[in-house]
Amino acid sequence: MSNVITASHLTLAYDNGAKEIIKDASFSIKKGEFVFITGPSGSGKSTLLKALFGQLKPTGGNLIVGGLDLANIRQSKLQELRTHMGIIFQDYKLVNEWTVAKNVVLPLMIAGYSVDVQNTQAHRLLKHVKLAEHADKFPLELSGGEQQRVGVARALAKNPVVILADEPTGNLDDYSSNVIWDLMENACQQLETTVLVVTHKIPTIFSLPYRHFIIESKGVYEVH
């Protein structure tokens, strides 16, 4: 299987390189793998995720995602790369003045799909995350768990190559968390989507084989 993500001697820092968060990290992730990244608070988990979707440029080494080096990528290429990613946030990042259905089809809207296709897909995706009856509601009318399911549906909308999730269950109860893990397992298993999840702790009930990286003392290490 080909690598979807390759980091070699990767260094990530803030304040123009003055504040190093990750230093000289090397790892690779193949297509269809499910990966957990854990580590203590402030270790750089979210920083690594930001770098993976191009919000933070590496200050050293290489970070190649989908064949593109994020250290030297043009804005237009980065935009294109992001359309092949599904990103899930702890705080959901839904557009509150849009309906649930419109939030879900945002990636399709960006890709220029027709309104008919968007409507059909919205219905399919919301049914998949068991929120079909909430299509016309607004995000703030839903519970946290439901909002995160909308976030997952949005991430899956365009059958992304990779899903990046930052503490997707951090604000949720056990029941809602399990629903979210199920959805992501399904995506990985059925669509061969690479899923990379940054989390404080790995769920106890998890049926798929997965890889586990830990970030500690600025390094990224695989736990076997």
Added chain:
Amino acid sequence: MKFIKNHLMFILPLMAILLGVEFYLVFDRTTDSYEKGLKEGYSMLVVTKKPMELSAFKALNKHISTSQKIQRENIVSEIAKGMSQSSSKEILSSLPYFYNVGLDSYLHTSALEKIKTDLEMDSNIKKVETFGSSYSSSYRLFSFIKFTLKLFIGFIAVVSLFLIIKQMEIWKYTHRERMQVMEIFGAPLILRSGVLFKAAIVDAFFATILTSVVFLYVKFQWAANSGIDIMMQNQEALFRLTDIAILLGSALLIVIISVYTVVFSNKGVQE
């Protein structure tokens, strides 16, 4: 209420710019006829040794458009009253030729001096009188009024543009969450700032309509009943239908520039 206030904060400065543009157009049109009057009322006096044709004057300077010969007989008849016919003929034969020379446009005083110099280079020309001082004072007053108006319009435009950009920044702040989310999912600049473009373009139409209404009122109501000669004489020049297109074009250009200014100042997704 907040929605209306938000849009008024954008429409009013935009209207200030459009009113400035329209004032400029109206001023330009009305002063055009005044300028024409000044040009037609002005001529310089040229004294020549021998008779001279218009083409000869034109050959000396391209701004010369007319030449009118002053009848020497009239001058002689005035000064030779009571003299014999032979004396009158002698005076007439010794008199030079006089011409009123007109110009093709309303020129700067330095251009008048250039014409004078060009004419004086011809050996046939004895004297040129430009009446420069009275011409110069009218020209300077006219230029000063024009300059002051342009400066005022320019100042209003700059201040208004800052207000428009400020309001646009408020809109961007209001919509920042949506724009950030769209950016994360790879939306190009034009798509994620579409909401700003839509609001600004709608307001550009409103500002154009309101400005046109103001000038239509001035043209058909105020000017017609004002009793002010210059207004009544130039009523037609106060507002033309083509001005609507100019105003709309200006409004759209201003909003597009301001949206791009604000959108490009975005440093990216902030969490």
